[in-house]
Amino acid sequence: MADNDNPLLKTLPPETDYLSYLTILEYNLTADQLPTLHNILQDTTLTANIGWDLVHLLLPLLPASQQCLQDVVRLGNPREVVLKVTELLEGFGEEEEADDQEEPEDIEEASPRKEPGTGSHEEHGDDTKDVENVPDSTIHEGPPKPPSQGVKFTALMEMLSVLHPRIKTKYPSRFLSTSLQAILPxxxxxxxxxxxxxxxxxxxxxxxxxxxxxxxxRKSSARIPTQAIPESAPDPEGQDEALGVDEKGLQSRLLQSFLTYVTEAYMTSTALDEDVPGLAWSSRYQEELHPEKIIPGRRTYGDLFAEEEHLHERDTITGHILSLARDLKLDAEELISTITKPDGLDLDEEQELPTLASDVPLSKTGSIYILATMAASSTFFDAPASLPNLSLVPDFAGILASSLGDSATGSTGAESEPLIDTVLFLGFLIVNAQLTISADDDSDHVFNNVLQRLSLLSANMPSPVLRYHAHLLTSTILHLNPSEHSRLAFIKDTLEHCPFENLKASAIGWLKDEILAAEKIEQGKKDPDAEDPIFATSAALTTLAPFIFPDPDKLMEGQISPDSFATFQANQPFYLAVLNLLYLLLSSATLSSRLHMAEIAKENELPRFLDSLLQASKRFRSSISNDELDGDEHGRNNGFSGMELIEMTVEQAQHALSKVGMKDLDTCTDVLIRHDGMIR
Structure with a gap:
């Protein structure tokens, strides 16, 4: 097209006014016209007047329009262009959603329609051959693929990076606040x-x-090639006046806040990927702490993050976040204070523009992530430690209360996997550095609240890896309490009142750990007159027995039904935990004697309990074999396997029980007789 015939050149102001010229651009701008537009935009006066309204026309033409967008950034009115970019960010994604909704109709309209009288391909074989012989480039020719949302967002961010420093005003924070609130969504x-x-x-x-x-x-087809941007024009509305009071502090605080919210959004996006939650800090820390527990031949989480590009990128990005936090002077004390103080307004909520730095909140969740990143940098990458000494109470208690659901409502565990992994990682770090806690009444109350939240997490968490870490951290923290009676009370409370059978099974595990730890103390005790730990005596088992051993009569009552089978299945983890504990205590001569297992067996009718559990399992397994229970095949197969495991474990416990002196109990025969006179 000759220059004289090019509408972009023929209608240049002053031939038309600016508004009319923008209309002409809207109808005539194509990818082929971009070089011409680039030359036109070198006119500073023209670009200052129309640049702001070109942004929405140039975005769909990326990456070819990148040079023209840079012209707008350099020479356009920075205030007007910033407001236009902000407007586009506020509506970000709406255009794509509209396209998705219209897609079925567009496809239908684009489908070839058969003209009246035309036949099938079989009737017109020659025509079909002609179509097949047409080159692929001709068949598939169509409009260029529009840029992705990521490409458009990247371009807008690069524009704002140049535009905001160009604005010369007494209160630049007002422009910055508006942009930041538009960027986050x-x-x-x-x-x-x-x-x-x-x-x-x-x-x-x-x-x-x-x-x-x-x-x-990085190698990426979506990456927009960046070029060195020439010097920008001055702000045509700029004024030579000093910045307003606290403007520097306010801008710095806005960027601090923005970084915490960006960190929250980024970490939330790192969804569970092949059971790798976020940065998998908890698993990687356990590998550092206990390399002897790594399964030989299996790739560690450390290997995954070193070898898999998409996981290695997570480390790189969080490293960049940490560098920015340091540059913005966002320290650990400020983050901890943000995490533990009452909720304030969020930066992404609609509110009046802040006028003081103290009015700008940080994201609690983002602060947790940055705090953990500081810890991870010294734990995994040998960076200088930048964290203060954190305590279990109140520091970690505050982190838990701010990040996990209310323990009273049972919502704990519904949070994102990256957040849960991060919180558990911080917990492990604090616990590893703190060998004990204080035992005053106030801290004991907070301590129990920490245990309740973590134990609920171990019961509700869908991810098996995070569920195990939550259980491990709960067990470790429970043992940190110097008061044996407090530890026993928490185990009793869980067994008596917790509605989750898998959590009650965890409580049996805590009891086992406490008994084994007490046994070590007994073996190493030098003063024979020293008081025995409560878990090294029969007192703990006697206190917990009513909640450990279910009533034998209830195990066999009622008819076989899908509901009773479902209840029995739900209780299986608890039954197996009890059986494993029994087998440990009964098969160890030392533990059996020290804990007086023969007397406990008699008082709690353990032979009848074991036999009732065995018979109940056999009845359910028989019903599964005879197809007497409804349900899907997978559930019945799992139930069948679970019953077999219970029966095998019961028989092992019965064998161990027969060796603990039951023959010396006068009522042995009576114990084996049911109340209805039937010998089991």
Whole structure:
């Protein structure tokens, strides 16, 4: 097209006014016209007047329009362009949703329609051959694929990185606040895109004034090639006046807050991937702490993050986040204070623009992530430690209360896997550094609240890896309490009142750990007159026995039904935990004698309990074999396997019980007789 015939050149102002010229651009701008538009936009006056309204026209033409967008960024009115970019971010994703809703109708309209009188391919074989011989490029020719949301978001972030420093005003924080509130919802839609995260972190870096090198380049077809941007024009509305009071502090605080919210959005996007929650800090820390427990031949989490590119990127990005936090002087004390104080307003909520730095909140969840990143940098990467000494009470108790659901409602465990992994990692770090806790009444109450939240997490968490870590951390913290009576009371409370059978099974595990720990103390005791630990006597078992051994009569009452089978299945983890504990205590001559297992067996009718459990399991297994129970095949197969395991464990416990001196109990025969006179 000759220059004289090009509408973009023929209608240039002053031939038309600016508004009319924008309309002409809207109807005539194509990818082929971009070089022409680039030359036109070198007119500073023209670009200052129309640049703001070109952004929405140029975005769909990315990456070809990148150079024109840079012209708008350099030479356009920065205030107007910032407001336009903010407007586009506020509506981010709406256009794509509209396209998705219209897609079925578009497909239907695009489908070939048969004209009246036309036949099938079989009737017109020659025509079919002609179509098949057409080159693929001709058949599939169509409009270029529009840029992805990640590409458009990246371009907008790179624009804002140049635009905001160009604005010269007494209160630049007002423009910054508006932009930040628009960025967060848009970023949450593309947070899984590495390029988008790099762009938003680059934006923070540009506004923070730091001069760090960019992240290492990555191979990606979606990455927009960045070019060196020439010098920008001055702000046409700029004024030579000093910044307002507290403006520097307010801008710094806005960026601190923004970084915490971006961190929250990014970490939330790192969903469970092949059972790798977020950064898998808990699992990696356990590998560092207990390398002897690593299964030979199995790839460790450390190997995964070193070898898998998408996981290694998570370490790289969090490292960049940590660098920005340090540049913005966001320290651990400030993060801890944010986490543990009452909730405030969120940056992404609609509210009046802040005028003081103290009015700007940090994200609690984002603060937890950054705090854990500080800890991980010294734990896994030999960076200098930047964390203060954190305590179990009140520091970790405050972190738990701010991050996990209310223990009273049982909502704990519904949080995102990356957040739970992060909280557990911080818990392990604190516990590993704190060998004991204080035993005053106030801390004991908070201590029990910590245990309740963690134990509920171990019961409700869908991820088996995180469920195990929650159980391990609960067990470790429980044992830190110097008061044996407090530990026993918590185990009793769980067994008596907890509605989750798998958590009651965990309580049996805690009891076993306490008994074994007390046995070690007994073996190493030098003063024979010293008081025995309560878990090294029969007192603990006697106290807990009513909640450990279910009533034998209830195990066999009622008819076989899907409901009774479901109840029995739900109780299986608890039954197996009890049987394993019994077998341990009965098969060890030392423990059996020290804990007076023969007397406990008699008082709690253990022979009848074991036999009733065995008979109940056999009845259910027989019903499964005879197809007397409804349900899916997978559930019946799992139930069948569970019954076999229970029966095998019961028989082992019965064998161990026969060796603990039951023959010396006068009522042995009576114990084996049911109340109805039937010998089991």
């Amino acid at each position: 848009a970023y949450s839609l593309v947070a899984r895109t590495t390029e988008a995260t790099e762009a938003v972190l680059g934006f923070i870096k540009a506004l923070s004034g730091t001069k760090r090198p960019k992240l290492p380049p």
